[in-house]
Amino acid sequence: MKPAPFEYQAPATLREAVDLLASDPEAMVIAGGQSLMPLLALRLATPSLLIDLRRVPGLDAIAIDDSGIRLGARVRWRDIEDDRRLETAHPLLRETIAQVAHYQIRNRGTVGGSLAHADPAAELPGIAVTCDAELTLVGVAGTRMVRAGDFFTGPLTTVRQHDEIITELHLPFWPSGRRWAFREFAQRRGDFSLAGIALFYGEDQEGRVANAHVGVIGACDRPQRLMEVEALLNGRFIDEGLIREAAETSARTVDPPEDLHVPAAYRRALVATLIERGLRSAAQHRSA
Amino acid sequence: MIGTNRYIGSPVERIEDLRFLRGRGEFVGDLKSQGMLHAAILRSPIAHGRIRGLDSAAARAIPGVRDVIAAAEIGAVPTIPLRLLPLPGTERFLQPVIATGRLRYVGEPIAVVLADSAALAEDGVGALILDLEELPPVADRRASGRHEILLFEESGTNLAMTFTGVLGDAEAAFRDAPYVRRECFEVQRHTALPMEPRGLLAEWDSTQQRMTVLGAAKVPFFNRDTLAAMLGLAPASVDLIENDVGGGFGARGEFYPEDFLIPFAARHVGRPVRWLEDRREHLTAMNHARQADCEVEIACRRDGTILGMRGEIFVDLGAYVRTNGLIQPRTLAQCFSGPYRVPNLHMVVRALLTNKTPSGTYRGPGRYEASFFCERLIELAAVDLGLDSAEMRRRNLIGAAEMPYKLARLEPGGAAVDTECDSGDYGEVLERCLAEFAWEEKRTLQGRLIDGRYHGIAVACFIEGAGAGPKEAARLELEPDGTVAVYVGSAAVGQGLETVMAQVASDTLGMPIDLVRVFHGSTPYLNEGYGAFASRSTVLGGSAVYEGAKSLLEKIRGAAAARLGGPPDDIELVDGRARTRDGRSLSFADLAADGLRVDAMFQNNNKLTYTYGSAVAHVAVDLGTGQVEVLDFLVVEDVGRIVNPLTLHGQAIGGVVQGLGGAFMENLVYDANGQLLTGTLADYLIPTASDFPRIRAIALENHPSPSNPLGVKGAGEGPIIPVGGLMANAVGNALASFGAMPNQLPLSPARVWRMGAEAPMENLGKNARAEPVSDAAGPGRSQIRR
Incomplete structure (x- = not known):
């Protein structure tokens, strides 16, 4: 249960991360590692290069306004649980995320990682689809938005292109009284x-x-x-x-x-x- | 019996825990040796086939990969002998320490790669190129029983062994019985799953021609002798060292292929070699257990008195007969009836080979399965005959006046042809259990729908045959610092051995427990030892320490008397000092110069101790999800004599939780090609700390064992035994209005849901193939003659 050899880089900008990803068809992106690390340990995934998003700025914010909620890709489950604003801004999201796995996993698992991994039983993809959320993906060709309902295509498969990195999930505004x-x-x-x-x-x-x-x-x-x-x-x-x-x-x-x-x-x-x-x-x- | 009694019976905190809690335990994964190489093992990816070729060139070319060892490098490949029940015929089905051409299960070792790191060793395994010829697999015991595809062609059969348990005349009993019922039951394949997987560190001293293996567990002396024979060394040239062990439960510490391969590799390359089993290989390499199904019958009088039981049981043994692989089928034949008076019994158990991981013992081997079969039969009979579950059992428990009570005779028996329940009042414990639980009150809940869940209760009784012989060794030495060193042939697998042995020695010697140091489980300490299996350590090891301590006491008295004057009988030992009546005294340290030491051997003539008990449970079944919640679980057992109530309580609670894992969750699932589908702990579900919070255990010491001086009975396995049958009966009772037939384990959510989703009549029809002619009301397989 030791990963196969891989290279590791932690780029400082999103542009760099995307370019690195585009440059190597065997590269993979890692954030919290809660899905990828077991796959590496079991050698079910054997990437040549791991691109760690930990230094990329601007991916860890929860923004709430009249248009809804923006979750940065590196927002962790713990961040959502701890954000009291979400009690009214999106109680369904907060309640659901509290039920993700165990607290150790919630301390590291991220929004972008869960969406990209696309486990059919994962909670956040379910909320994204149910709420008509939209994902932002950034690739070599630029930025595009994809509706969550169109994003997932099967178990562990999505429409994300190899060079694209998920940067944000936008959940529409949650009115009171729902x-x-x-x-x-x-x-x-x-x-x-x-x-x-x-x-x-x-x-x-x-x-x-x-x-x-x-x-x-x-x-x-x-x-x-x-x-x-x-x-x-x-x-x-x-x-x-x-x-x-x-x-x-x-x-x-x-x-x-x-x-x-x-x-x-x-x-x-x-x-x-x-x-x-x-x-x-x-x-x-x-x-x- | 023992005079001073400060420690035995007291809740002495575990001596071991201080170092574990401080993170100072030393498990095999903590050990390193200079120049050590890391081993990884290439295992068969197919269930059945032949190796046509193995190309190791690419693996050897990886920098840091030091060697690759396969059958060719080993030469004459030894097979692993049976430790228990080495009956004639079994020699045909023993496992070679490495595949020699034929592959018989997914996970069978093919080659060992040695490298500078564990990751590099795994890289090497990945680079080995196998040329395989696939053969059709024998996927289950039914296919095995057809003998169309054979695992060992030269033997002409897949039937590894047949055991028969016989008592009285079952045929006559069934012929004349007013009530009979036949059913089919099945227990799934699961495994012991100790938290720490296996590991070994082998060091070869070429100058001294000595082999040292660290990471031994359970039966180091037998394994030392086995390894020495395989390596062509004298036993005295091989040391097996026991470090801290993270759980055994019967599976860990038996002689496995790796127990040869890693020492061989160390000698082959002349460097220390360490192998740490990872969880994925653990699930195919470590012994599996429990898989058995049966078609069995019960015969009763109309008042519920059991007249007989008979039937046929099939054990899916896996690909080889391993060291203790025949204990489960043996026990199923001999101990099917558990604590019940079944005067006429005829049980045939066939152990069949399949292309799966070989099986071995797991806590309560055979007894868990037998209890499930037997308790289901008794429960169904009680329902048919209109008797309360508790009353049905009350009427059939072996009585105190019948002790010792002989169980079924075993054919072929070897050393274990007969066994008898040693002592006790089984009914007394049942009544205590029922009273604590408030059985009469809770009976009103049976089958009731409350807040969306169906409630059920059940009761089961059990015996735990333990303390298997033949003997155990101990040596006690008075040390220059005034402490007493206790060496014992028992092994520690996490059960608190150090504490219990120290309690026995301290009380007997009348000295403070912190002046006693216990050494165990490693071969350099003693000439012989027998280890930790069949809940035998306290029974045999404890008795050996007790006998040794008594002798040492006499020696100390003699030495003190010689120095202080006066008769030895006048010397009193108090708090580590030997004192005369007039108050003159010597410390133990003063006396150590006399070289006081004692060797002791305790023999029990293969007389097992029989702890016995009863368990009750209350469950709530949610038919919307199939989830069963255990609302209350109580086990009461009489262990003869309690040495340490804390460690005993831990054993009881842990045993129940493990049993609940088997009842509800744990399942090793194979597909038709013999591939294991549950290869990680995400798929193989085990209970976690929060799954079963409501378990109670009460231990009694009403009836000591007559077969050892402490009066103790083996107590590590009892509470797991009744769990499967108890849960099935509780769920069956909860869902009685649906005609639920929980005849298979595990009681998974999907399976429980189906019991409620299917119409009762449909459910009955499904099982009709085991159907004798019925002229009675009630479910179709019963027959009441009027």
């Missing part, structure tokens, strides 16, 4: 979940659901929104009947893979359980 929930299930706390769901919605004057967003992680090859469930919820009053209908719809529309721990049928049922419990809890709590 109802929301995050639920995930793993046999042991802190493991990647067997399935997870994130959801939020607003309410019209009469209390009918408006603008429902429902996302799922772990139970499909990439984080996804469950559009049918959202359509079902919009314009209706939340009651036990609707909750059960939504749960059944989620089980029907999600497309889980078979794997060694869990048959697909179980993951479908688990998603339904989490949707049901999430909606029930959301109906009881409203964000400030």
Whole structure:
């Protein structure tokens, strides 16, 4: 469990980092290393060059304004947990990130690393997709923005080009009064979940659901929104009947893979359980 | 018995802990030697095949890679002998220390690369080029039993061994029984997983022609003799040194291929060589355990009295018979009925070879599996016959008046053909357990849905046969500084051996515990030793220390009497001084000049001690996720005599948690090609500190063992034994309204969820193949004659 030999550089500017990455097709970027280091130790990843972003300035800020929240790529889970502004600015994000792995991992794991690694069960990609967030990528050809829903293409695969570095995640503005929930299930706390769901919605004057967003992680090859469930919820009053209908719809529309721990049928049922419990809890709590 | 009793029975804090807590433990990974090379091992990437060629040129060309050793460099490749149950026929299935052409499991060693660093050694392994011919693998015991593909063609069979446990006349009992029920059960393959993986540092002294191996554990003397024979050296020219060991649980410390390869490599290159097993190779190299399935039957009277049990059990043994690989199938045959009076028993156990990592013992070997099978059968019978779970067990426990109680006779038996429960009142402990738990009160929760979760309770009883012979050695010496050095042939694998041995010696000698120093587990200390297995250290090692301390006491008295005048019987030993009645005294340091030393050997004539106990649990099942929460778990055991309640309590709690890992999480999953799919701790789930917080343990000392002077019984393995059966029954009871049949471990979320998701009738139909004709109500496999 010793990594294969690699070169190491810690450039001082983003430009330098991008140029280094472009210059070597076997190079990889490292930030917190919480996904990459195990892959290196197991020799599942054998990059020729590791480009460490630790010296690149301007990647570690959490900016909050009327347009939403900007998370720099090197923002760590701990930074999000510790930022009291997010209690109102984005309670769903804060609550979800508190459930990432264990605190040792949250002390080092980063926003950009999680997005680039693209584990189908990872929490932040799920929030990004559910909330219609946008990623900023910087490459040799310049800067581009990609919607989170378009960014993830499968397990551990994204549309990021080799020379591109994720610099920021932009989550749209979170209005007050939203109802929301995050639920995930793993046999042991802190493991990647067997399935997870994130959801939020607003309410019209009469209390009918408006603008429902429902996302799922772990139970499909990439984080996804469950559009049918959202359509079902919009314009209706939340009651036990609707909750059960939504749960059944989620089980029907999600497309889980078979794997060694869990048959697909179980993951479908688990998603339904989490949707049901999430909606029930959301109906009881409203964000400030 | 012992007169002064300040330490035995007291919660003496572990002597070992001070250095561990200060970070001063010395594990094999902490050891270095000048000029040391690092070893990495190329292991078979395929489950079954042949090596056509191995090209090491590229590996050797890497700067810093010093040598590559494969079968060709070793010459005549030795096989690893059986330490326990070396029965005729097993010699056909022994593991060579390195693959000699045939590959039989993923992880089998093929070559050793030696380099200046561990990373370079791994680079070297990566650069070795293998030319392999793949053979179709024997993926499971069913394929093995067809004998179409053989692991050892020359033997003509994949059946490594058949054991039969026999008591009374099972056939007659079943013929006449008013109630019988047959079921199939399965325990998954899992493993002991000590926190510290294995490691070795071997040093060859070419001038003295001596080999020293650091990193020994569990059975250093047997391994010393084995290694010496393989290297063509006299045992006296080989030393095995035990350092701190981070857990054994039966798996660590047996003689594995590396225990030859690393010393051989050191001699081959004339430099010290260190190998540290990493977790990934640990999961394919270290013994696996537990995998067994069965079709078994119970026969009862209508009042629940068990008349007999019989059936067939299949053990998936893996690719070779390893040093202690036959203990699990042996125990399944001999101890199937656990603490219950089963007058007629006929249990056939077939150990079959498959292309997987070989298996060996793991804490409560065979007993965990047998308890799961037996407790499930008893529970199903209780349900069919309309009896309370506790009452069913109460009626069938072996009675105090029946002691000693002979268990099933084993065929073929070797040295262990007969064994008997030594002493105790099994019912007394069951009642204590039920009372502490408030069984009668909690019974009302059975199967109830409360806040979205189904509640279930269960009870199970167990025996732990321990303290296997034949003997153990100890030497005690009075040192010039007035301390007593205690050398013992037992080994420390993390169980608190130093503390317990020091307690026994101090009490017997009447001296403060900090004046006793304990040395253990390394071959230079003694001529012979037998080590730490079968929960034997306190029973045999403790008794040897006790006998030795008594003799030393007499010698000290004699020496003091000679110097001070008067009869030895008038000399009193108090706080490290020998004193006459009129108050004149000598310190132990004064007496050390007389060269006072004692060698002791304790023999138990292979009479096992039987700790026994009962366990109860209360679980809540969330059918939405399949998660089972253990709300309460209580184990009560009678260990004969408690030496240290702290270390004993730790053993009990740890054992239960390990058992819960096996019941709910741990699973070594292979695919049809014999590839291990759970090769890291991200996939092989073990319990962490926060998973099972509610476990209680009570230890009693009501009935000492008659077979040793301390009255102690082996106590390291009992509480793990009932856990699988107990959890399955608790979950089954919680989900009784769904017709749940938790007949397979682990009780993973997906499996538990399915019990609730399937309609009861559908569930019954699925298991119908084991179905005798039924004329009774209740689930289809039972038969009540009217």
